Amino acid sequence: MGLGFPLWIVATHYLNILFLVFLARSGIQILTAFPFFYKNDHCEPGKEMFKFTRRKVPRDRLTQSLDWELDAPPWLALPGHKGIGIGRHWHFLAMMGWVLTGLVYIVLLLVTDQWRRLVPTTWEVFPQALQAATTYLHFQIPPPAPGLPFNALQQLAYFTVVFLLAPLQIATGAAMSPAIMARAPWYPSLFGGKQVARTLHFFGLLAFTAFVLVHTLMVVVHGIPEEWTRIVLGPATGVNPAAVAVGLAGLLVILIANLAAHALAKRSPRLAQQLLAPPSDVLQRELSYHLHSRQHYPRSDISPYHWINGYPPPDQDYEELAKRQFEGYRLLITGRVETPLSLSLADLRRIGYESQIVKHNCIQGWSGIAEWSGVPLAKFIEHCHPTPEARYVVFHGFDDKAKTQPETGGVGRFYETLDLRLAVSPQTMLAWEMNGEPLPIPHGAPLRLRVETQLGFKMVKWIQSIEFVDDFRSIGLGHGGWREDYAMHSRVVGI
Template identity: 45%
Template sequence: MINVALSAGADSELGFPAWLRAAHFINLLFMGLLIRSGFEILSSHPRLYWRNDCGPGTEWIRFTKKKVPSEEGAYFARDDECTLSPLISLPGRKNIGIARYWHGVITTLWILNGLVYVVLLFGTGEWRRIVPTSWSVFPDAWESLKIYAGFGVPSLEHFQPYDALQQLMYFTVVFVAAPLMIVTGPVMSPAVVGRFPWYPKLFGGRQAARSLHFLGMAFFAVFTVMHVTLVFVVHPDHNLTQMVLGEADPARFAQALTMTIIGLVGVVVLWLAASYWSLSDLRRSQVIFERLTEPIRRMTVNRLVSRQRSKQVWTEKDISPYHWSNGRHPVGDESPEWGRLRGNDWKDYRLEIGGLVDEPVSLSLDDLRAMPRQTQITMHTCMQGWTGIAKWSGVRLKDVLDLVEKKPGARYVKLTSFGLAQKMHGGKPLEPYYTCLPPEVVEEDETILAFDMNDKPLPLTFGAPLRLRVESIHGYKMIKYIRSIEWVEDYRTEGDGRGGTREDSSYQSFNARI
């Protein structure tokens, strides 16, 4: 006989109030959206590591058959992307930008729903349903597990309202797995990692936190499938009516079953509708989600500035032996000027600084190298998930911009590349890759124009002769092969008006701090 951990008196007080049933249903909806958008994010770099350098062969698990050459630049991170169907991921079809929007918004709503649930749980005494109050819960749970393993079902008397195994599982979900997801999620933000470099070390590093986050997602996915399945297997006439109607009335089982099936079908329809709604107009989705997510960023990461250099977080021994990259250098007729400059070892290269300024300035590489140099060893964080540590040397962007006097109304800095975009929204002809930065990013001490990497001139793969480094944002805004810098009035007047090539064509966020 399994001992029941809770007293009969306490058990009789525990029910399924309306708030608990509503929170439970909302949680199912949100968890599905989070898992599906998580699939889309993972598919962008379907490899998981415990080490920060993410070198070929160092992953502990991968979800692709693609092989990565050991030579840097022979294979790019975007080559590693996988395509998932909208039936599986949110939104599907290699749209990590929209997936990250979904993930951010739903995470916020999921946490709010969870907070309401926990507050009401302890405010009403319902906490006794999932918090064990006796060590006997462990042997009792073992007995239940043996019964389930033998394809049996514990007798009804053991559900007060849950049996011991259920109680342990629900306790783990609410007080272990959910907090793990909440505390590892911020480690994906370059702003958080740069400002609080000690934080990812709590989990063994940024990639270790990403792996733990994945394992938490896998746990929730398996738990959700098992939980929904057992609803229809374990005393459904008793438990299902309690879960749906708030009372254990077997006579109302048909009603409860019908409502459950309708509810589950409705949830699945919403999951899929979210994908196809997003894909039907990617620009509309981007605009709506930017309006929803920017208030979240203002309350969380917008004030965080990287301190990797000042805190000397990384040393030369931490430099990654292999560093992923994105964006092929200009080839052929894509940029004959860049090819000519490269052929002359950059001797004729000029960085043009203009736009809304009183007097434009043109600088050679020698001019830039003659300016006060800044060297920083930092972690590059890509929105796809990979990281790499390198030593960058160059000049602070704000020092370069101090060489010109901007005109009134100049509020944003636009950097343009010799290279072209890889694709354009609406299938337009390819245009030069560009990005725009707000003044607060320009003013950060770790925002530099780098001409050296790991004590050598910048390699072609990583943006020669000059590239942008901003250590508090994701890499898609760190433009390579810089041709010119301009002060502009508003980023919305440039390109498609979203703030950069990746924002225009891949629907990323202008604010790349998270």
């Protein structure tokens, strides 16, 4: 007797559809934030392998990566438009559900005889699969393989998706994590670098899409009523109207879930952030807080072009400082410290000075390698003598986002927070030099933050002051940073 379809296969089948749809739509949302694909991690404009825009990045004027974010249609992307913050929340939540479903499926597959439905046990599967393909090309339906509910070609396709394609998607996703990349720079190099891993991840999305389309076509070819009866009722034969109704109900639930997800993001993005962020934040915090950066790239790896995200502050005080090449700049340190401080760049240099060549990773997807020099944040914090109540470090910038990014509807100067235990991790620093030269204004002069296990928006540029606090919820709108407040990003971004 051939293998039937136990209830757990039916349940995981529908859960996989649900999570894959959410992963695909939110993944498209993330990809449209930076629609360029490169063969190396320098992301130099004009040297893309391919891109989803006809516009060219000018080299004769200042431009930021946000200028190239596409407006994704909501029917395709989740949540649509320029919603990378909510898109990432959906992506990571769906990823956790998909991986958990996959693990349950694999375990149950291996502890029962159901593994035989996916794992070929003879090399004869290859000529049999070829024969099945030939039969399809002649517009005929090949018979099932002996002891299986489907033919050899289908078995090979399912084996490839479950045991090759799915692990590859997980592996390439991990290769784009700044925390993993910082702790183990060798890992993304297994794929040719982060940008190649990103491209492979995109091709994996296309492969899953093609599989779903062909799989659906095969269900239609073999007969929808008969196939749904077999899937829902197991080895039953014939057509059962109840089984068809259950199949349609499952697809209807998936459709309603997608409509509800879009409605939630559109009508109450803050509620979406509050509901979706906690599970993935826990995962990212446990990952990134324990993985310390160990990057040491050679100078020959420094990128010829380094993107920026955010335009320099149109602040009068800042512009006056820039005209004087930041002579007279003072960094103010307040909050939970024994004594408030006002430090010059020379004072900071006396506290400590180190250089590091590391890879920058933006939330949009681009990367770049540069040398940063400044004071390790651990030494700086030690010099500031925070009180025992201090748990977070708040970095305030000169940048008034109501002027530099008015389309977001956000107000106030840019700020970000770091947990104190993350702030003292290796290679976290306050930098005032880039590639051996004074820090350029577009990259954050006179002082910027570097946190190599987190995404780039956490690394505040144009720092005006630093504040030690016991709770970040009283700062701004209380979500831990300007982009967390107005773009619905996560506060912890090690992935």
